[in-house]
Amino acid sequence: MIKVLVTGGAGYIGSHVVKRLAGERYHVVVYDNLSTGFRENVTYGRLVVGDLNDRALLNRVMKRYKFDAVMHFAASIAVSESVENPLQNYLNNVANTMNLLGAMNDNGINKIIFSSTAAVYGADNPHVNEDSPLAPINPYGQSKLMVEKILGDLSKAGQMNHVILRYFNAIGAAADGTLGDRKEKGTHILGCCFRAARSGDKPFSVMGTDYNTPDGTCVRDYINVEDIAEAHVLALCYLLNNNPSDVFNCGYGHGYSVLEFVDTVKKITGVDFSVAYADRRPGDIPELTADSSKIRAKLGWNPRYDNLEDTIHSAWEWERKKHYERSFYGYSQTV
Ligand SMILES: NC(=O)c1ccc[n+]([C@@H]2O[C@H](COP(=O)([O-])OP(=O)(O)OC[C@H]3O[C@@H](n4cnc5c(N)ncnc54)[C@H](O)[C@@H]3O)[C@@H](O)[C@H]2O)c1
Structure with a gap:
């Protein structure tokens, strides 16, 4: 082994x-x-x-x-x-x-x-x-x-x-629903969108709307x-x-803007959470996507999950399971 x-x-x-x-x-x-x-x-x-x-x-x-x-x-x-x-x-x-x-x-x-x-x-x-x-x-x-x-x-x-x-x-999250992002206070976009979707009143903040990108928000892969x-x-x-x-x-080689991402999360969760527009965040790059031809050619990487809606759906399923378990067992299941 x-x-x-x-x-x-x-x-x-x-x-x-x-x-x-x-x-x-x-x-x-x-x-x-x-x-x-x-x-x-x-x-x-x-x-x-x-x-x-x-x-x-x-x-x-x-x-x-x-x-x-x-x-x-x-x-x-x-x-x-x-x-x-x-x-x-x-x-x-x-x-x-x-x-x-x-x-x-x-x-x-x-x-x-x-x-x-x-x-x-x-x-x-x-x-x-x-x-x-x-x-x-x-x-x-x-x-x-x-x-x-x-x-x-x-x-x-x-x-x-x-x-x-x-x-x-x-x-x-894992497609079989057994694993996902467990952090409560993560700073990544999806966790922030989910927090807005669950809270009902706290808005999701779009940091910067004046970038040189098609809709002015950052684009990511x-x-x-x-x-x-x-x-x-x-x-x-x-x-x-x-x-x-x-x-x-x-990475996959193509990107989504923050606004496109937020719209997809709203569609998957069915929650029209509120969105606030804030100044740019220090340290953010306007647009970044991967040329991934090298890993595909040399390592034979052939991604199976290149679908934003399905990926957000897997994460939302996990998020709901995580919150159900936390309300039942508390923050950690380890006693
Ligand atoms: N999440 C992303 O989108 C992303 C993107 C690019 C690169 N990465 C890199 O991928 C790696 C994993 O990221 P993640 O999103 O799973 O983060 P994470 O915070 O969920 O995982 C990091 C893990 O490292 C442990 N850890 C941190 N410092 C430690 C230390 N000093 N000693 C022992 N354990 C320590 C933490 O407890 C945690 O379990 C990181 O190196 C990150 O920089 C992440």
Whole structure:
């Protein structure tokens, strides 16, 4: 059996990847401090509750399980928080990643799949391939680019091979209804729309209506979390077959404006929630979609869930289930 360490596997994307790995020939250990993750999300494998800054614990876990590869999801992900508190963002996303890489190096683990982001690209190019200029406009994107560069150097030195996946905007829930985004205070667009739909009076805020886009609002490439999970399985096979380090965009290649997205959420939920129009949010890029021809050609990625309505529908089903369970069991089902 192949053994995989999944940092951040109790979080939103990591947990869907773990669920997907369960269907394959992998042993999984999730390493997570549960700062934004949930025990209940770990539906397969073993959970070690620990922080990436704890080198001694990382070493113990690595010595014990002798992993073949690491999938590294754990990070601070809120762009606005990275703008307000850059030091915390760099500590978690860069310093803690270096701690992880050091422990991997000490334990002879030389394969890593890293969760990067479309935020490493600059604001000038709306449709980007992997060679497009890298010019992040916020500390979150900077921190991910710093790690990409560190991984590049480790690869050049022959110490570690990587696959970097630059995800665009992850949304949705597992099609079988067993997993989804569990956060209550997430800052992503879908969670904010759902909060507006459920609250009845608190509006959804559209941040910026004067961008140079067809309807003045930001355009994004929304990717179903299950297609991201599939990309990880393919990336893992690629690394296990001793292929060289590489970087791939992970998005569909077409986008929706914020207003189009909001209209789709209203249609799926059946709630005509109110919308407020606010100023631009610092750190937002007007338009960004992925050229994903490389991951399709090289990893054979063939996304199955490229349908915004269906994806929002899966997330809404999950949202309703989550709220029913919370009203019954309380916030956490773990006693
Ligand atoms: N959600 C998106 O749309 C998106 C887009 C691009 C990239 N990404 C990247 O994907 C990864 C996963 O994102 P997500 O949306 O699942 O976020 P998430 O917050 O749900 O998951 C992150 C997980 O990491 C854990 N974690 C954070 N810091 C830790 C630490 N120091 N030690 C141990 N565990 C720690 C958290 O408890 C959480 O379970 C992140 O690296 C993020 O930057 C996400």
